[in-house]
Amino acid sequence: xxxxxxxxxxxxxxxSELEVAADPIAQFSxxxxxAIKAQIPEPTAMSVATVGTDGKPxxxxxxxxxxxxxxFTWFTNYQSRKGQEIDQQPYVALLFHWVELERQVRIEGKIxxxxxxxxxxYFSSRPLLSQLGAIASEQSQAIDSxxxxxxxxxxxxxxxxxxxxxxxxxxxxxxxxxxxxFWQGRRSxxxxxxxxxxxxDGSWKRQRLxx
Numbered sequence: 001x002x003x004x005x006x007x008x009x010x011x012x013x014x015x016s017e018l019e020v021a022a023d024p025i026a027q028f029s030x031x032x033x034x035a036i037k038a039q040i041p042e043p044t045a046m047s048v049a050t051v052g053t054d055g056k057p058x059x060x061x062x063x064x065x066x067x068x069x070x071x072f073t074w075f076t077n078y079q080s081r082k083g084q085e086i087d088q089q090p091y092v093a094l095l096f097h098w099v100e101l102e103r104q105v106r107i108e109g110k111i112x113x114x115x116x117x118x119x120x121x122y123f124s125s126r127p128l129l130s131q132l133g134a135i136a137s138e139q140s141q142a143i144d145s146x147x148x149x150x151x152x153x154x155x156x157x158x159x160x161x162x163x164x165x166x167x168x169x170x171x172x173x174x175x176x177x178x179x180x181x182f183w184q185g186r187r188s189x190x191x192x193x194x195x196x197x198x199x200x201d202g203s204w205k206r207q208r209l210x211x
Contacts, residue, residue: 010102010185015192017208024180024196024204025069028105031182032067035098047095048074050085058085064096065122071176072107073114075122077139079169086111092175102185109177119171131164132156181209 021027035043042063049059060082066073072094077083086092094107123131136149136156143149156164177198184192193209 009187010191011187012102013184014186015182015184015194017194017206020182020194020206022204022206024177024182024206025067027182027196028067028180031098031101031103031105032096035101035103038098038100040098040100043098045096046072046074047097048082049093049095050082051089051091052085053088058082065172071109071174073118073172073174075119075170075172077134077137077170078113080139082140086173094175104181104183106181106183107175107177108179109175111173111175114172114174116171120166122172123166123170128162128164131166132160134170135160135164135167186211 021030032043044064045061046064047059048062049057051057058081062074062076064072064074078087090111091109092111094105096103096105096107098104123134126134132153136153143152179198180196182192182194182196186192189211191211193211195207195209197205197207199205
C-alpha cells in the first residue's frame with residue numbers, strides 16, 4: 001500500500017471555543033491530566049523547534065517537567081545545539097501530540113533560563129545515573145565511539161561517586177507562551193482548532209481556526 005493511501009478518520013471527541021477554559025494554561029493542564037490518566041506513553045513528551053543563525057530550523061523531543069502560570073519548563077545541556085540556537089534566537093515552538101486522544105497542542109513563545117535554585121532542585125531529584133550522565137555527556141559534540149562515551153561516564157562516576165554536583169552548563173528553560181493552539185481531530189478532516197493569543201494587557205483572546 002502506498003503511504004498516500006494511509007489515513008484515519010478521527011471521531012473520539014470535539015472541541016468548542018465556547019467551552020474551553022478562558023486561560024490556555026488551565027486548558028492545557030486538563031488535557032495533560034487526561035493524557036496521563038489515559039496511560040499514553042510519554043504524555044509529557046514534546047517537540048522543541050529552534051532556529052539557527054542560518055535561519056534553518058531544527059527540532060527534537062524533550063520531556064516537560066513543569067507547567068504553571070509562568071510557562072512550560074524543561075531541562076537540558078545549555079551547550080547543546082538547541083542551547084546554542086536558543087542563545088542566538090530566544091523564541092521556540094513546542095508541540096505535544098497525543099495520538100491516542102487524537103489531539104495536538106502547539107505553543108509558541110519566548111524562552112528564558114530558569115534560576116540556579118530551580119536547576120539545583122531538579123538536578124538533585126534526578127536518578128543518580130541521570131545526574132552522572134548529564135555531567136559526562138558533551139551533548140551534541142562528536143565522539144569516536146560508544147566505548148569512548150562509556151569511558152567518559154566511568155571517569156565521572158569514579159570522580160563523583162554518589163554525590164555529583166550539577167554542572168554550570170546544565171539547567172532548565174522556561175517557555176513563556178505568546179500563543180497556543182488546541183487541535184482535536186474530527187471526521188472528514190474538519191478538525192476543531194482553538195487558538196489563544198496573549199494580548200497587551202496579559203489576558204488571552206481565543207478564536208476558532210478553520211482546519
